[in-house]
Amino acid sequence: MKMFSDLPIDILDRILTFLPDFKTLSAVLRTSKHHFYQVFQVHPKSIVLSIAYGIVGPSLPYAIKAQLIADGPSPIRRAGTDTDDNVWSRSVAVFVEDRDLKDCVFTRSMAQCISEQAAAHWELEDLFSHRHKDRTSSKSVLTPPESFRFQRAMWHFAAFTCLCDLDIDDQEEYEKGLVKLMTTLSTEELLEINVVKPFLERPQAVLQSYKDLDVTEAYDWVDHGGLPFSDAFDAIWLKRKLSEEKVKEKSEKAILDSVNGDKDPCAKCNQVFGMKLWGPGNRELLQGHQPSNVVTRCLPGNLSRNLVEPPLILQKLRDQTFEINRFIEELIDLDCDTGYNWDKNEWYCDECIQELYKQRLRLWWIGQKTKDGHQFGDDCWYGYNCRTQTHKFAHAQRLNHLCEPTRGDPA
Numbered sequence: 262m263k264m265f266s267d268l269p270i271d272i273l274d275r276i277l278t279f280l281p282d283f284k285t286l287s288a289v290l291r292t293s294k295h296h297f298y299q300v301f302q303v304h305p306k307s308i309v310l311s312i313a314y315g316i317v318g319p320s321l322p323y324a325i326k327a328q329l330i331a332d333g334p335s336p337i338r339r340a341g342t343d344t345d346d347n348v349w350s351r352s353v354a355v356f357v358e359d360r361d362l363k364d365c366v367f368t369r370s371m372a373q374c375i376s377e378q379a380a381a382h383w384e385l386e387d388l389f390s391h392r393h394k395d396r397t398s399s400k401s402v403l404t405p406p407e408s409f410r411f412q413r414a415m416w417h418f419a420a421f422t423c424l425c426d427l428d429i430d431d432q433e434e435y436e437k438g439l440v441k442l443m444t445t446l447s448t449e450e451l452l453e454i455n456v457v458k459p460f461l462e463r464p465q466a467v468l469q470s471y472k473d474l475d476v477t478e479a480y481d482w483v484d485h486g487g488l489p490f491s492d493a494f495d496a497i498w499l500k501r502k503l504s505e506e507k508v509k510e511k512s513e514k515a516i517l518d519s520v521n522g523d524k525d526p527c528a529k530c531n532q533v534f535g536m537k538l539w540g541p542g543n544r545e546l547l548q549g550h551q552p553s554n555v556v557t558r559c560l561p562g563n564l565s566r567n568l569v570e571p572p573l574i575l576q577k578l579r580d581q582t583f584e585i586n587r588f589i590e591e592l593i594d595l596d597c598d599t600g601y602n603w604d605k606n607e608w609y610c611d612e613c614i615q616e617l618y619k620q621r622l623r624l625w626w627i628g629q630k631t632k633d634g635h636q637f638g639d640d641c642w643y644g645y646n647c648r649t650q651t652h653k654f655a656h657a658q659r660l661n662h663l664c665e666p667t668r669g670d671p672a
């Protein structure tokens with residue numbers, strides 16, 4: 262009988278290149294010290310590169326550049342033995358160098374870092390696809406070229422953000438360095454980052470889903486104005502003679518060649534909203550998209566400024582167990598006639614979703630309080646139109662304002 266150990270070295274080498282990740286590689290090397298370990302020692306780099314390629318995909322060269330920058334200047338800079346100028350020049354050198362993958366410095370620890378970050382990038386691609394390519398699918402449906410452009414933008418972005426670690430106090434100098442680095446990229450590559458940037462600057466949605474990944478800290482940081490990205494972009498567009506309109510027009514096609522359902526209308530108002538529609542496939546994303554006070558602002562009359570009810574509703578909406586999808590379904594399922602036949606399988610625009618809140622939030626809240634065994638006070642005569650509820654806490658607390666007004670001209 263043929264033994265595993267009789268397999269030719271080429272086959273063993275090939276098996277190693279197909280391993281799914283570096284954890285598996287370590288496990289295999291540990292358990293097969295004689296065979297696999299020896300094979301690995303012959304071609305460590307090509308095996309590591311193949312596994313990394315399987316994880317990262319065709320954007321791997323950009324991932325390696327980002328990692329070289331992350332590993333390179335920062336520690337030296339931190340030790341205070343280098344000048345800012347050298348740090349930027351070296352980063353620029355890494356960016357412009359067009360080396361073949363097989364000639365790159367590529368260690369197992371670099372590969373490990375890259376694959377961890379790649380996992381986050383793939384998840385972000387899912388989110389990007391869900392928000393910009395196809396609102397009905399929570400998994401990426403980007404075509405291979407679209408996916409490549411998205412991933413390349415993410416690695417470029419990662420390279421920029423890892424330079425944020427640098428202890429550079431002078432903002433002006435930092436911006437100059439960033440422009441220098443960004444200038445090495447083609448207009449197409451820069452436009453890709455331009456598309457990804459606002460997506461990352463809306464971190465609620467990103468953080469909501471990916472809060473446990475370390476990369477989010479960087480994205481959050483960008484949101485807080487840490488990177489002078491906009492100024493750097495402006496400087497480069499000016500140099501490349503690209504007007505604001507041109508940048509906007511070209512950015513639309515920078516990553517995506519097409520958008521699924523971009524001509525779909527809102528089921529209620531019939532206007533075309535495409536990707537800006539919310540329905541059964543993407544409603545959970547509203548949680549990051551729509552601040553919860555938008556919901557309470559839809560309460561009728563002066564109820565949105567009542568001193569007691571909106572804070573209680575907000576508390577509920579911001580609770581960890583709150584699910585916006587279920588909330589909207591509950592609004593739609595309410596047994597009441599509010600003049601329009603809402604359908605939970607339909608897609609609605611932002612404005613129509615707010616119309617749903619306007620029509621039904623008050624009734625839903627009464628139902629929630631009743632379910633919780635709340636003892637309602639006497640109805641205020643002026644109901645939700647009462648003005649006193651907005652400035653007298655005792656009045657707002659004592660009387661019920663969730664009712665219809667029974668008298669006009671609120672006091």
Ligand SMILES: [Zn+2]
Pocket residue numbers: 527528529530531532609610611612613
């Ligand atoms: Zn609408």
Ligand SMILES: [Zn+2]
Pocket residue numbers: 641642643644647648649650656660662
């Ligand atoms: Zn009142």
